[in-house]
Amino acid sequence: MSSAQTPAVPASSMSVLDAIYRRRAVRDYKPETLDRETIEALLDAAVHAPTAMHIEPWSFVVIQDKDLLNKLSDKVKELLLKEVEGQTSEPAQKKRAYANDPNFNVFYNARTLILICAKSEDISNKADCWLAAQNLMLAACANGLGTCVIGLSIGLFNTPEVKEYLGIPSNVSPAAPILLGFPAGDTPTVPRKPPEILSWK
Numbered sequence: 001m002s003s004a005q006t007p008a009v010p011a012s013s014m015s016v017l018d019a020i021y022r023r024r025a026v027r028d029y030k031p032e033t034l035d036r037e038t039i040e041a042l043l044d045a046a047v048h049a050p051t052a053m054h055i056e057p058w059s060f061v062v063i064q065d066k067d068l069l070n071k072l073s074d075k076v077k078e079l080l081l082k083e084v085e086g087q088t089s090e091p092a093q094k095k096r097a098y099a100n101d102p103n104f105n106v107f108y109n110a111r112t113l114i115l116i117c118a119k120s121e122d123i124s125n126k127a128d129c130w131l132a133a134q135n136l137m138l139a140a141c142a143n144g145l146g147t148c149v150i151g152l153s154i155g156l157f158n159t160p161e162v163k164e165y166l167g168i169p170s171n172v173s174p175a176a177p178i179l180l181g182f183p184a185g186d187t188p189t190v191p192r193k194p195p196e197i198l199s200w201k
Contacts (some may be wrong), residue, residue: 024187026146045139059127
């Protein structure tokens, strides 16, 4: 990995604005596994995110074991069912449908998951981790890779058992689970509403 003082020159000539507008949440991945050099280059981009008082409160877990990802997916689905037990709202019904679908994989069969962890529960530390996540996702897009935030899994990654298994210290909080891989196809553009400006004084 390049040093934090000397960032690697990206292989892509895509502009920042191009990456912002082309980035998509990819939910279908090819079975190829990313190499370590590529992942380390993306992590290097991640740690160049803004950080309050230059604390750099992030640490990372990289999971590429297919069987482990499948087991974690099953565990997420178990937690979802417990979470929505007795609830009848539309979001709860959707979560229940996902959890009960034997063919649904929470990680969309991706072969790499990067878990960005905050070194404390402090809200600014977690915000910094999400800034790092955005850097990582834009850098991945610029290099032809797909990403997707898997918010459904945050609860599982913060359980003591899973944290211990993954070597995450008890005082560290998994904040941003990001899938990473080669998109299996094109992801259609999703239109966005224009910015809602509450005040301009």
